[in-house]
Amino acid sequence: MKAEKLDLTQEWDKTFPRDERVDHEKVTFVTRYGITLAADLYKPKGAEGKLSAIAVCGPFGAVKEQASGLYAQEMATRGLLAIAFDPSFTGESGGQPRRVASPDINTEDFCAAVDYLSCREDVDPDRIGIIGICGFGxxxxxxxxxDPRIKATAAMTMYDMSRVTREGYFGSTDSKEARDEQRRAWAAQRTADYKAGEYTRAGGVVDPLPNDAPQFVRDYHDYYKTPRGYHERSGNSTDGWNATGTISFMNQPLLDMACEIDTPVLLVHGEKAHSRYFSEGAYERLRGDNKELVIIPGASHVDLYDNRDTIPFDRLEAFFGKSLIR
Structure with a gap:
């Protein structure tokens, strides 16, 4: 394995304040596709011995300086060694072209994070979990x-990216005719991009907001396009994914094998989130007594990105404590 040398920002450039109870450093690791990923590592100050650890990623189109870093730092204050990483082709991580997503490669990103954590001297390789936010749920x-090395999984305000790509929101484009129209649009875009020799970006979160924008689009704008959550490396904050960046989700269902997960899975969603049905659908696919669905009263989708009064960190601490600490 040969790691790419990444140009990593060393100053604190997160959308949340630094917690002095936690040590922080930049780290990198390599996926089995040879892509070098960048991560922020958070460790309880003064911690000794082998710790339980988690890897955090998401939301879809975000970077580690946003919600995933907030989660990682907070969980480190609760005794876990935690990394928040940028997925392949995104943020400070490597991979070309930029701003492309893949159900396979982005799943591998989590497994590669487990590779890295498993080989650290300060981590117990039998006590590793993951948190996925939004599309990375x-x-x-x-x-x-x-990956059976993953002993516990939390999916926060999750999107099923395969389902929404295939069916649209609430099944609004769930027909062969609608999918064929999307396939033709992607095919035309591929031809245009190849002819131009560069990839067209799809645009990030809508800005300025149209008067008729639905509430969840307004919520996204309030996070990604304001000082609350804006970050210059985030596609959602800037110019978005490549226009052909999510093609592969159409034909590759993410959750088909969820029924065979034996380790604990915690699904957390807001009561008022437009995306709530994705967690409910995932819950139905899981089997046995290893699953739990928590609905946060009054919460929207984006509330679970950074609203400390809404994110159930105590519940996450208890979940990972029970699952990872023997």
């Missing part, structure tokens, strides 16, 4: 179905 569940 689906990737986290897929990783848990694939």
């Amino acid at each position: 689906g990737m986290a569940i897929n990783a848990a179905a694939l």
Whole structure:
């Protein structure tokens, strides 16, 4: 394995304040596809011995300086060694072209994070879990179905990216005719991009907001396009994914093997989130007594990105404590 040398920002450039109870450093690790990923590592100050550890990623289109870093730092204050990483092709991580997503490669990103954590001297390799936020909640569940080294999985305000790509929101484009129209649009875009020799970006979160924007689009704008959550490396904050960046989700269902997960899975969603049905659908796919669905009263999708009064960190601490600490 040969790691790519990444140009990593060393100053604190997160969308949340630094917690002095936690030590922080930048680290890198390599996926089995040879892509070098960048991560922020958070460790309880003064911690000794082998710790339980978690890897955190998401939301879809975000970077580790946003919600995933907030989660990782907070969980480190509760005794876990935690990394928040940028997925392949995104943020400070490597991979070309930029701003492309893949159900396979992004699932591998989680497994590669487990590779890295398993080989650290200060981590117990038998006590590693993961947290996926938004679209990376689906990737986290897929990783848990694939990798038995993952002993506990939390999916926060999750999207099933395969389902929404295939069916649209609430099944609004769930027909062969609608999918064929999307396939033709992607095919035309591929031809245009190849002819131009560069990839067209799809645009990030809508800005300015149209008067008729639905509430969840307004919520995204309030996070990604304001000082609350804006980050210059985030596609959602800036110019978005490649226009062809999510093609492969159409034909590759993420959650087909969720029924064979034996380790604990915690699904957390907001009561008022437009995306709530994704967690409910994932819950139905899970089998046995290893699953738990927590609905946060009054919460929206984006509340679970950074609202400390809404994110159930005590519940997460208890979940990982029970699952990872023997």
